[in-house]
Amino acid sequence: MKVFINAEGKIVGSYESNKSGVEDLASMPETTIGVVPQELVDRFNDPFDEAHPLGCIVVDGNIISIESPDTEQISTNK
Amino acid sequence: MGQTTPTDSSTIGGSIRTSQIVSDGVSNRVLLGYDKDGFGIGNDYGIKVSKSGYDVLTAADSNLILNSAFNILKIVATGTLLVTLPGSTGFISTQVAHGLGYTPLIVGFIPAGGSNYITTPFLQFDGTTGINIEQTRVEVDNTNVYLKLYAPVNGSSYASGFTRQTKYYLFQETAT
Numbered sequence: 001m002k003v004f005i006n007a008e009g010k011i012v013g014s015y016e017s018n019k020s021g022v023e024d025l026a027s028m029p030e031t032t033i034g035v036v037p038q039e040l041v042d043r044f045n046d047p048f049d050e051a052h053p054l055g056c057i058v059v060d061g062n063i064i065s066i067e068s069p070d071t072e073q074i075s076t077n078k
Numbered sequence: 079m080g081q082t083t084p085t086d087s088s089t090i091g092g093s094i095r096t097s098q099i100v101s102d103g104v105s106n107r108v109l110l111g112y113d114k115d116g117f118g119i120g121n122d123y124g125i126k127v128s129k130s131g132y133d134v135l136t137a138a139d140s141n142l143i144l145n146s147a148f149n150i151l152k153i154v155a156t157g158t159l160l161v162t163l164p165g166s167t168g169f170i171s172t173q174v175a176h177g178l179g180y181t182p183l184i185v186g187f188i189p190a191g192g193s194n195y196i197t198t199p200f201l202q203f204d205g206t207t208g209i210n211i212e213q214t215r216v217e218v219d220n221t222n223v224y225l226k227l228y229a230p231v232n233g234s235s236y237a238s239g240f241t242r243q244t245k246y247y248l249f250q251e252t253a254t
Contacts, residue, residue, distance in 0.1 A: 004174070010160075013174055017155035019250075025177025029159065054158050054243050 001041050003053050004032040009064075011036065014044070014053045037061045095122075099134070109134045117147035152250040154182060159216075159225040160243040167229050173222040181253045184223065186216030186246040198244065204231075214242045223248070 001016040017023040057065035097111030117124040124146035128134035132141040187195040199215035217224040
């Protein structure tokens with residue numbers, strides 16, 4: 001799994017392939033500047049860890065926020 | 079695991095035709111290997127798994143959980159993307175190169191609050207005016223996966239910095 005981070009430290013994407021070599025070919029989204037360290041990827045892959053890739057803020061390789069993204073609640077009758 | 083028994087050990091052309099049957103103690107549930115015409119006329123080899131309570135040797139296709147005679151969607155990659163609306167209205171798109179070299183089938187879901195997810199494309203309408211205030215969808219071509227958010231008019235609670243995210247799946251099966 002690759003986890004992508006933007007200039008503000010916000011994680012804005014991830015990509016994971018089960019086909020050999022494909023993951024290496026995946027590029028970063030245009031709004032990102034890099035990928036997070038493998039230690040964090042391991043946390044995101046841990047089902048018992050409360051961290052989730054999207055919504056986290058990462059600074060210097062460490063998670064400083066695991067709040068949910070500011071996503072509006074969807075209603076059927078807005 | 080229940081008993082495992084061979085069902086056929088005859089020889090053909092010097093090769094031994096064999097299959098293995100696995101029982102759960104009540105019914106034969108798994109067949110692996112030889113089954114005369116079991117996977118279509120002239121197709122004698124494959125894998126079958128039956129539903130609980132059904133004998134894999136006699137079950138109709140509708141009572142099989144798995145039958146290798148039929149193709150299945152195969153997930154080749156999965157990922158997440160997030161977009162942030164630059165203003166209270168507008169269009170924003172982000173993309174990631176998937177590296178597959180072909181146009182795969184795609185399905186995408188977006189969080190609907192709490193633990194609910196909803197399929198894309200997602201359309202939202204103002205409950206009073208009926209005007210479409212949001213379109214969110216995933217797209218894919220032979221190079222990239224896209225998450226696109228379009229907010230043509232200002233929704234009641236949309237604001238700059240509003241985000242949408244998606245969880246998507248790409249399949250080995252192609253779209254063309």
